[in-house]
Amino acid sequence: MDYISGEDSVQGVRAALQSLPEDFDSTYEDLLQRVFAQSERSVKRAERLISWISCTTRSLTVKEIQTALAIKPDDTYLKEEALPDIDI
Numbered sequence: 001m002d003y004i005s006g007e008d009s010v011q012g013v014r015a016a017l018q019s020l021p022e023d024f025d026s027t028y029e030d031l032l033q034r035v036f037a038q039s040e041r042s043v044k045r046a047e048r049l050i051s052w053i054s055c056t057t058r059s060l061t062v063k064e065i066q067t068a069l070a071i072k073p074d075d076t077y078l079k080e081e082a083l084p085d086i087d088i
Contacts, residue, residue, distance in 0.1 A: 052069075
C-alpha cells in the first residue's frame with residue numbers, strides 16, 4: 001500500500017500498481033523488508049500479526065486482530081486500554 005498511498009492522481013496510482021512485484025515471493029519479501037525497516041515495537045507487532053494471520057483458517061475481523069494484538073502472554077483478561085487504535 002505504500003506504493004499507492006503516496007500517489008495523488010489516477011495516473012500515479014496506475015503507475016504504482018504496475019510497479020508492484022508480480023509473484024507472491026517477491027511481494028512477501030518486499031513486505032518483510034518494509035516491516036523490518038520500522039521501529040522495534042512495530043516489528044514485534046507485525047510479527048505477532050503475521051503469526052495470527054498465518055495460523056487462522058478464516059479471515060479475521062479488525063476487532064479480532066485488535067484483540068489478538070492486545071493480549072499478552074501473562075494476561076488473565078482483556079484490558080480494553082491495550083486494544084490498538086485502528087486509526088493510529
